[in-house]
Amino acid sequence: MFSTVSRPRRSWRAVMSATAASVLAAAAVLTASASPAQAATAITINGGSGGRAFDGVGAVSGGGGNSRLLIDYPEPQRSDLLDYLFKPGYGAAMQLLKAEIGGDTNSTSGAEPSHEHTRGSVNCNRGYEWWLMEQARMRNPNIALVGLAWGAPGWIGNGNFWSTDSINYLVGWLDCAASHGLTINYLGGWNEKGYNTTWYKNLRSTLNSRGYGNVKIVASDDFGWGAADESLRDPAFANAVQVFGSHYVCGYRSAQTSCPSSANAVSTGKQLWASENGSDDYNAGAPALARGINRGYLDGKMTGYINWPAIAAITPNIPWATTGVAVAQQPWSGAYSIGKSTWVMAHTTQFTAPGWRYLDASSGYLGGNRNNGSYVSLKSTNNSDYSTVIETQDAGSAQQLDFTVTGGLSTGTVRVWATNLRSNNSADHFVRGADITPNGGRFSLTVQPGYVYSITTTTGQGKGTAVSPAQGNLKLPYADTFDSYATGREAKYLMDQQGSFEIAGCGAGRAGQCVRQMSDQAPIYWTSGQAEPYTLLGDLTWRNYTVTSDVLLEKPGYVQLIGRGNTYNHQGPQNLNGYYFRVTDGGAWSIRSNNTSGNWRTLASGNTAALGTGRWHNLSLKLNGSTLTAAVDGTTVGTVSDSTWVAGQIGYGTGQGVTAQFDNLSITPGDGSSSPTGELRSASANRCLDVNGASQADGAVVQIWDCNGGTNQQWTVGTNNQLTVYGNKCLDVPGTASGSRARIMTCNGGSNQQWRLNADGTVVGVGSGLCLDVNGAGTANGTAVQIWTCNGGSNQQWVRG
Known part of the structure; x- marks a missing residue:
């Protein structure tokens, strides 16, 4: 008002x-x-x-994989999303775009491919960051581009990032950018891993000698202002660095009410940036963003503000699935959502430009x-x-x-x-x-x-009018021969979580294109979890299906098919909820289960004929209710019963450093593979939405409980936005206030019985606008379910089974 x-x-x-x-x-x-x-x-x-001179407001693409699905969106939705992010006078109108320099390793929400997997083997067309930067600059020629590494291939410095190898690696990335017609304005070191003054001095001299003297160096993209302190003691280091950037200057995931830098940082006279902030929900984080953009300058003379990330273009099981300024989780349907954070950003970016001056x-x-x-x-x-x-x-x-x-x-x-x-x-x-x-x-x-x-007093502002289409599941059957892609690109919907799975010419005499796992050594990790390479694809509602693929091991080790893959811990990306069918080159096979705590269980194992290396074989994993069946070259090798995971994506995996190829992916539906009736499982607790005591009485409350297939856990999504159980009872709330306990009642068509199942996994009440929430983020059987202000928490994300 x-x-x-x-x-x-x-x-x-x-x-x-x-x-x-x-x-x-x-x-x-x-x-x-x-x-x-x-x-x-x-x-x-x-x-x-x-x-001070204003440098801009923008966001990060990367750190990592959070923009992955954007490139797979159909038109016109893909262009609509790009317009909302970058087009002046339309949406967020970003003035800064920080892109991850991919390192073949998980860097929060996925892994991004390196331009140089192995020493001297450079491919400047890998991944999607080049494309995204091109699209951003096409819409806004004045947008400033920033490059920063989170992880790196293991060959660099024999595992030591602070080496001459990494300097040459970053210069190679700048060369790749130039081959795309992109001028990079700023370059950082190693995200949130401290700083090495000698390395930054050497980077500056190398940039100057290699024709990149205009590229400004940002240090140190970590927490605090230690690099600025050091610059006052070391004039050569001060001369090497043009921008001091600190992360979460207002406090990590805070309300951003106070955003100081330091007296030393201000006294350097250098550009100061809040070089990573946010990590907040695209709607719930908007008030903090509004404070932080203003207060970073008021409290700390910071002239650049970079939100993490730009967009959540990942499926809802991936960590941080609703952060950014927009959410785009369904390229198959084209559905997306523009958040309040878009408009907060627009209040600065559409009314200013880099080079303007703050009036203190x-x-x-x-x-x-x-x-x-x-x-x-x-x-x-x-x-x-x-x-x-x-x-x-x-x-x-x-x-x-x-x-x-x-x-x-x-x-x-x-x-x-x-x-x-x-x-x-x-x-x-x-x-x-x-x-x-x-x-x-x-x-x-x-x-x-x-x-x-x-x-x-300026003009040219505007609010975009593009509207998202309706959401929809990715239908089965699904298949991909991978022959339609260019070498070095990523297959549609395939989201790398560790390692790098990209298109390459098939080996062993096979014609056409295949997916190849390219990382042949352990990377320089960013996360604490030492995950092995794997990649995911598909819809979280997939329940009963058979995943089949041809595989070829290029070296000794093992390959894996993943079924019902779901959530993982971003600091431990190896800890994925799901089933794995693993086969070694020697023929040892196993069916395994894993969870977010890293509790691996071998459900069945044995031996079959050796796969060897350099030879094609066919693997399949059938998931039918609690029955899991694995086959090699059409012959069943094992069957086991386990009901831990009821729905989720498929995936490919390999052992660490194992290069392997995959071809002719096929996912065929089983019984009830994408039925509108099934369980609603809490993403945080891995327990089902359950009617207490299996009661059918009006007013019976709902809770979370171990998934058991009971009728009191079978929810039907109706065309009238109702969620019904027992055929005639609706999920209902008695009010619109946060904390109102969810229950069942005879269906009456009221807005308090209507729900929107969103692509980000949230279930939002039509009448209240609040999210279905597990009270207190609890995980125990019997924990109450209520409605609460949507906040992006995993206790407000639900997986249909």
Whole structure:
């Protein structure tokens, strides 16, 4: 909600008559009831005020794999998403894009491929980051590109990242970027792994000698400002580094109310960045983002802000499945969702540009009180236009702001845009209100709690209108011969979690293209978990199916087919919920189960004819209810019963350092493979949504309980947004407040019995707008299920079985 007034005060009708277009945009907002305003706060926007140069606001693609599925989206949805991320005047309009320099190792939500798997073997077309940077720069030629490594292939420095090898490796990446017509503006070292001053000095001299003298070095992309401290003691190190960047300067996953740097960092005179922040849900994290963008400069003179990540283009079982500014988890349906964080970012990026100057004397906290909110003002390079971004996330009531414009800045028309972050209605996000005509350089604005505002003399802002199609499951059967892809690319929907599975010419005399696991040694890890190579594909609703593939071992070791693959711990990506069919070159086979705690269980094992190396064989794993059946070259080698995992994706895997090939993937459905009736399993607890005591009485509460196939755990997704059990009882909540306990009731068509099953795994009440939630993130049998404000937690993610 906002209202606008000039000095002397005009009537409401005068304000509303500013322009016909703005009247329509603001009418509903202006006529709503407002909280009483506090005493007016005077703000002078002085063009003569000193301040640092603004570097931009943007996000990370990588760290890792979080953009993976975006390239697989169909048109026009793929272009729509890219527009929402990068196109000026449309959505987030990012000004900085930090891309991961892939290292064949998991770096949070997946692994990204290296341009140089083995020493001297460079391929500049691997992966999707080149494509994404090209798309970003095509939409915004002025976007600044940043490169940073999380992990690296193991050959580099014989496992030592701080080596000459890694410097040459990074320069090779810059060469690849140049081959794509991309100029990289900034280059970092090793993400969140400290710094080595000698290495940075050598990197600077190498960049200068290799024609990359204009590439600015960022140090150290870690927590704190130790690198800035060191630069004051080491002038050569200071000369090597142009930007000091620190992570989570406001606190990790915090409300971002206080965002200091350090006195030493400021005294260096270098560019200072909040070079990674966020890790928050694309909607629930928006208020923190609004605070952090402003307060990073107010508290610490940071002129760049980079959110992690740009987009969650991963399936909902992958860690951090709803972080970023948008969620895109279903390339097969084209469905996506644009978050409130998009519009928070837009409130800065659509009203400024890198090179603008902060106006220090025209920025601060409203009324000198952090709880009232913050504001920053910046002036254009033309020294006339300006914008002020205001956030009132913690305010308790409306506030009148009285502005005076001076110092050579334009006293012309002021345009006002606002976003109500306390509303879940997209119509309340990024709304243009009535223009203001200052009188003698003076005007007033009444701001409401929980909002972000941008006031500006510039034009060109806009809100994208593209709309997502409906969600839909990836249907079975599914097959891929891999022959349609170019060498070095990734097969559709295949998401590497460790190692690198990419398209290569088939071996052993076979024509066509195959998927090849390329990493032939343990990488320089970023995560603490020493995972072996594996990759996932498919829909989490897949329940009963047979996965079949041709395989070829290139060296001694083993290959694996994965079935019902589900969640894993991002710091231990080897700990995946799912089943594995493993076969060695010597013919030893096993059917195994694993979970997020790394509790491996061998369910069955034995020996068959040796696979050898350099020879093609066919493996299959059939999952039918609790019966698991494995076969080699069409002959069943083992059958076992286990009911731990009921639904999930398929995957390929190998032993560490084992190169192998895969071809002719086929997933064929079994009974009830994607039925609308089945279990709803909590992603955090791995227990099922359960009606207490198998009661069929109205009012019986629901909880989580060990999955047992009972009728009280079988939920049907209806076309009317109902979730029914026993055929005639609906999942129901008695109210719309957080904490309302979920129960069953006779179906009546009410909005309190309607639910949206989202691509990110959340189940959202139509009537409440709140998420189905396991109370307190509990995991024990009998833990209550309720509705709660959606926050991106895994206790609000559900897997259909």
